[in-house]
Amino acid sequence: MNQIGILNDVGIRRFADFLVRSRAGEELSVPVELLDDPTTSTLLLPTVDIENREFATRLEAAEYLSSKIGGLRDVNYNRGLWSWLALFYFDRVCKPDADGRRTVKAEPLYIPGAVSWRYYRHLLAGPFRVFQLYGAGASLLLQGPVDELSDLMEQFASRQEFITNPAIIGAANELYYDPEKQRPKRGAASTKKKPGTSRRFIDVVQQFDVTYDLYAMEPAQLLDLLPREFRPWRPDPSLPLR
Amino acid sequence: MKRTFNYTNRKRIPRGNVQIALKKQEPNPPTFDARFNLSDLKLPPDGKVYVEAYYRTSYMRFDFGTVAEPGSEEDRTLRDIDNRELVYFRVKVTDATGEQGRLLAEADGLIANPTEGPGNHVCILEVKFEDLGNLPWSLEINDSATPTLVVNRRISNKEYVRSNAAFFALVYPAVVRELLTFILNGDHEYDPDGDDWRDRWLRFITALPDVDSPPEGEEIDPRPWIDTAVRAFCERQPACTAFLESLAAEEQR
Numbered sequence: 001m002n003q004i005g006i007l008n009d010v011g012i013r014r015f016a017d018f019l020v021r022s023r024a025g026e027e028l029s030v031p032v033e034l035l036d037d038p039t040t041s042t043l044l045l046p047t048v049d050i051e052n053r054e055f056a057t058r059l060e061a062a063e064y065l066s067s068k069i070g071g072l073r074d075v076n077y078n079r080g081l082w083s084w085l086a087l088f089y090f091d092r093v094c095k096p097d098a099d100g101r102r103t104v105k106a107e108p109l110y111i112p113g114a115v116s117w118r119y120y121r122h123l124l125a126g127p128f129r130v131f132q133l134y135g136a137g138a139s140l141l142l143q144g145p146v147d148e149l150s151d152l153m154e155q156f157a158s159r160q161e162f163i164t165n166p167a168i169i170g171a172a173n174e175l176y177y178d179p180e181k182q183r184p185k186r187g188a189a190s191t192k193k194k195p196g197t198s199r200r201f202i203d204v205v206q207q208f209d210v211t212y213d214l215y216a217m218e219p220a221q222l223l224d225l226l227p228r229e230f231r232p233w234r235p236d237p238s239l240p241l242r
Numbered sequence: 243m244k245r246t247f248n249y250t251n252r253k254r255i256p257r258g259n260v261q262i263a264l265k266k267q268e269p270n271p272p273t274f275d276a277r278f279n280l281s282d283l284k285l286p287p288d289g290k291v292y293v294e295a296y297y298r299t300s301y302m303r304f305d306f307g308t309v310a311e312p313g314s315e316e317d318r319t320l321r322d323i324d325n326r327e328l329v330y331f332r333v334k335v336t337d338a339t340g341e342q343g344r345l346l347a348e349a350d351g352l353i354a355n356p357t358e359g360p361g362n363h364v365c366i367l368e369v370k371f372e373d374l375g376n377l378p379w380s381l382e383i384n385d386s387a388t389p390t391l392v393v394n395r396r397i398s399n400k401e402y403v404r405s406n407a408a409f410f411a412l413v414y415p416a417v418v419r420e421l422l423t424f425i426l427n428g429d430h431e432y433d434p435d436g437d438d439w440r441d442r443w444l445r446f447i448t449a450l451p452d453v454d455s456p457p458e459g460e461e462i463d464p465r466p467w468i469d470t471a472v473r474a475f476c477e478r479q480p481a482c483t484a485f486l487e488s489l490a491a492e493e494q495r
Contacts, residue, residue: 211345215294
């Protein structure tokens with residue numbers, strides 16, 4: 001059991017340096033010493049114990065982190081904290097293959113950007129924040145492995161008016177999430193704007209936003225407004241929507 | 243959010259008609275007061291009024307009564323908003339009788355500044371301090387809200403950022419250039435009477451000597467106009483002279 005820490009500027013720089021060099025092909029060991037070196041990190045206060053465990057999905061990771069730090073102030077945009085957590089869980093957010101090699105992805109997935117805090121790109125902070133807002137009600141965005149940035153997450157969470165609106169997230173979940181298979185429906189996040197896909201949903205809802213007070217709606221009311229192209233994506237109409 | 247067609251003639255609430263004051267109450271989250279004049283918008287008296295507060299992924303909504311009888315909830319504590327210094331507001335009027343939830347009027351991207359008080363002036367550039375590593379400053383620009391100059395927390399002296407001649411001369415011309423480039427490369431149509439932040443910036447810039455209206459049409463290179471605008475901005479201050487004077491004053495100390 002460890003206690004959660006916060007990487008300071010030096011710690012973040014050294015973690016970033018490790019990421020850059022790893023991406024350039026150097027085979028380096030993960031700099032876990034930064035986690036509890038007083039020159040590179042401090043403890044989160046009040047202290048919180050944390051376990052280095054496996055996460056089957058982003059939802060599971062978000063649920064666990066919420067149980068640990070969900071009630072604390074000033075954690076959502078704490079760059080040092082999320083950098084520390086990504087380093088602590090590096091074997092989860094950047095899994096080594098059978099030969100021990102890793103494919104290190106873009107830095108913001110592990111260290112939140114200092115300039116533009118696109119929290120949703122961070123592999124732990126993004127799911128944590130979405131879980132804080134909606135719990136398992138945003139399964140559409142939270143299913144999938146914790147080491148992958150979900151396209152659906154990027155589409156919805158990058159739009160402030162979408163990610164803060166329960167009607168929009170609820171309707172999208174209803175349309176595109178398959179609760180039996182516990183994953184997004186096939187083709188939901190198609191990169192082409194095919195009829196009824198999530199990209200079309202975003203376009204249509206943006207048009208609704210100039211006409212309706214979407215924050216006052218229930219997900220079912222928003223679903224009822226959608227044009228026919230979304231019908232094939234809706235669950236059986238005879239079933240209750242929620 | 244990207245705006246599209248306004249089929250239902252949703253009205254724009256002029257920013258000057260809305261006053262929002264943020265009240266700090268540390269260690270508790272801030273609260274706010276909102277006052278608005280909707281009388282000249284010809285809105286139905288029973289139209290419902292809401293004020294929404296937001297910052298990034300945090301959001302709260304407050305019932306402010308009706309157009310004819312405005313009144314707010316007593317508890318307007320912004321406890322779910324992630325930032326205590328910078329909070330954006332949106333005022334909405336919705337149809338209470340016809341189609342449920344139809345939007346009748348809106349003002350978005352409103353900011354209450356705790357140090358300036360409500361309604362004293364129209365702010366066209368917010369300033370905030372953040373951890374930027376070794377980056378001295380950056381700009382936050384998007385379509386919906388007043389742009390923000392983000393200054394490295396290590397330079398955490400708001401007065402210096404606002405009035406130091408050296409900081410002004412070295413930073414603000416680049417800020418103006420970046421903002422104008424963003425505006426002219428976007429698809430915003432300049433409305434000289436508009437309340438959008440881009441309209442306010444273009445109004446401010448075109449009021450400077452020798453600055454014409456911004457160029458229109460994709461085929462026109464906006465850079466010469468931006469160069470002229472930045473020069474006019476620096477002339478007005480005057481940025482370089484003030485910078486040299488501040489250097490001379492430093493040397494005499």
